[in-house]
Amino acid sequence: MTDRRYRRQVAPADAAPELLDHERRDARPCHDDPPLVTDGGRPMPGVPSDGQDDACGCGSDCGCSGGDSGHSHGHSHSGERRVRPDGGTGAANVEPDGKLKPIRFTEPATGTSQNVDDGRPDERVGVPDGADLETPGDGIRAEMNDIEEPEGKTWFMELDEAVIQADRCIQCGTCVAACPSDSIGIGDDDLPKLVKMCTGCSLCWDMCPRGGLRYERQWKVTGGDDNVKGAGDPITEFSAKVEDDWRENAQDGGLVTSVLCHLLEAGEIDGALIATESDDAEWKAESFLATTPEECIDNAGSFYNQTLALGNLDLEQWEHKLDVPLSEASLALVGTPCEIEGIRALQDFDWDYAAQEDGVRAIDYTIALMCTKNFNYYSLIGELIEEERGIDRADIGKMDVLHGKMMVYGEDGEMLLEEDVENFHDAALKGCDECADFTGYCADLTVGSVGSSDEYSSVIVRTETGLRAWELTEPDLDYHDLEDRSAVGKLQGWDKKKAFDALQRPFDPDAPRFIDYADHAEHYGSELHPHESD
Numbered sequence: 001m002t003d004r005r006y007r008r009q010v011a012p013a014d015a016a017p018e019l020l021d022h023e024r025r026d027a028r029p030c031h032d033d034p035p036l037v038t039d040g041g042r043p044m045p046g047v048p049s050d051g052q053d054d055a056c057g058c059g060s061d062c063g064c065s066g067g068d069s070g071h072s073h074g075h076s077h078s079g080e081r082r083v084r085p086d087g088g089t090g091a092a093n094v095e096p097d098g099k100l101k102p103i104r105f106t107e108p109a110t111g112t113s114q115n116v117d118d119g120r121p122d123e124r125v126g127v128p129d130g131a132d133l134e135t136p137g138d139g140i141r142a143e144m145n146d147i148e149e150p151e152g153k154t155w156f157m158e159l160d161e162a163v164i165q166a167d168r169c170i171q172c173g174t175c176v177a178a179c180p181s182d183s184i185g186i187g188d189d190d191l192p193k194l195v196k197m198c199t200g201c202s203l204c205w206d207m208c209p210r211g212g213l214r215y216e217r218q219w220k221v222t223g224g225d226d227n228v229k230g231a232g233d234p235i236t237e238f239s240a241k242v243e244d245d246w247r248e249n250a251q252d253g254g255l256v257t258s259v260l261c262h263l264l265e266a267g268e269i270d271g272a273l274i275a276t277e278s279d280d281a282e283w284k285a286e287s288f289l290a291t292t293p294e295e296c297i298d299n300a301g302s303f304y305n306q307t308l309a310l311g312n313l314d315l316e317q318w319e320h321k322l323d324v325p326l327s328e329a330s331l332a333l334v335g336t337p338c339e340i341e342g343i344r345a346l347q348d349f350d351w352d353y354a355a356q357e358d359g360v361r362a363i364d365y366t367i368a369l370m371c372t373k374n375f376n377y378y379s380l381i382g383e384l385i386e387e388e389r390g391i392d393r394a395d396i397g398k399m400d401v402l403h404g405k406m407m408v409y410g411e412d413g414e415m416l417l418e419e420d421v422e423n424f425h426d427a428a429l430k431g432c433d434e435c436a437d438f439t440g441y442c443a444d445l446t447v448g449s450v451g452s453s454d455e456y457s458s459v460i461v462r463t464e465t466g467l468r469a470w471e472l473t474e475p476d477l478d479y480h481d482l483e484d485r486s487a488v489g490k491l492q493g494w495d496k497k498k499a500f501d502a503l504q505r506p507f508d509p510d511a512p513r514f515i516d517y518a519d520h521a522e523h524y525g526s527e528l529h530p531h532e533s534d
Contacts, residue, residue: 173311174342240479253457313359368440370448379427436499
């Protein structure tokens with residue numbers, strides 16, 4: 001049998017929000033009934049209090065404030081219990097007169113917290129027996145749902161597994177530029193890193209010259225069927241040098257700087273994305289947008305580490321230097337052959353590259369620097385040159401790789417180091433071994449020292465756009481036909497052979513431009529589904 005003290009009438013679900021009959025103000029209790037009183041001892045509005053407390057015997061928590069005066073307190077003449085609006089519960093820190101009680105704080109425990117000075121801050125202490133508090137690996141994804149992933153969907157984790165963690169990244173920055181959700185940034189180690197959630201769009205993988213981009217196919221897409229043999233299919237070739245006084249600080253003949261200056265002066269471009277020396281580390285290159293001939297001249301010369309140039313195409317960071325709307329800017333890009341391959345592939349598609357979109361579309365002129373390999377800054381400058389050979393990086397005035405030698409000069413031009421470049425290969429980016437593009441097949445202009453005598457630059461004009469840049473610059477140059485085409489061809493052949501030995505996938509300029517991750521993993525032994533493994 002149900003105790004009537006704990007029964008209360010419940011209104012139908014569709015009843016109007018009003019009191020039940022025994023809760024109405026006219027359902028008055030007997031004249032000698034005591035009033036309802038809240039837990040703080042405060043009378044309910046309009047009802048006098050008799051000061052009695054918990055006389056019904058049902059306990060202080062029942063809310064009836066009942067007594068022994070014939071009717072239970074809080075009950076109507078019908079015998080039904082009246083429902084108290086606060087349920088009989090009051091604030092624990094409030095006095096009967098409504099004032100706050102004194103606040104008491106619990107003193108912190110002593111001798112039980114972890115001492116981070118004597119132990120690891122991430123060490124778990126006081127873990128109950130049998131408790132597993134470790135964060136689950138990526139494999140938890142497969143356990144949480146049984147949804148099949150769409151075919152061909154590739155994540156940044158695949159790129160990380162097969163390229164970055166495999167020490168094959170060439171630091172071109174193409175993956176950063178390709179991401180349509182701006183999810184990829186550049187870490188403190190100068191490598192791409194995920195900075196927010198990956199959407200699995202596959203573009204970072206597809207565009208990576210060491211991942212999904214079959215770069216030799218990109219040569220043909222850019223320059224045609226004849227652009228895969230020898231040094232490619234150029235329009236013309238020269239050996240040239242600048243005769244201006246500023247050339248003494250430039251590399252070889254100063255050709256790249258001169259071309260950029262003439263493009264700026266002619267209004268062909270609004271800026272040039274080049275390398276400058278970091279303010280924080282001597283001889284460490286970082287991306288810089290030069291918008292005047294003076295800035296180009298001030299930054300003449302070469303650095304032997306990558307700047308992730310394509311990871312710096314977010315033009316908002318350069319907006320203060322540009323006099324045109326970002327969407328209308330025209331830029332030149334100076335970079336290594338792999339960076340030129342990357343920008344060409346990005347520009348071939350109408351995909352939206354988010355923050356990098358305006359920068360990708362702004363590149364109208366590309367200049368490739370002849371390159372067999374590039375170096376990790378910390379390994380080359382910090383370890384091999386500074387620590388092992390005792391040359392302070394602050395004393396270096398110029399560096400060059402020429403005739404198979406690594407050359408380091410002081411501020412006043414004296415030779416500090418001349419040594420076979422092979423002795424520095426341990427500091428080279430390992431992914432460079434797979435590159436067969438010494439002469440920059442995808443560029444408008446290719447510039448380097450091979451094939452020309454000292455103080456001259458070798459210039460390969462590959463496109464009509466490159467020819468336009470050459471024609472603007474040519475009147476101020478001392479130039480003649482390329483002195484030694486065979487030297488360029490031989491080094492290009494050596495570079496290809498090295499790449500064929502290092503590549504673990506087939507080299508095939510006629511195959512599809514993009515390589516499926518599964519196909520790549522089959523050749524390189526990469527984890528097939530790293531985002532689902534632990």
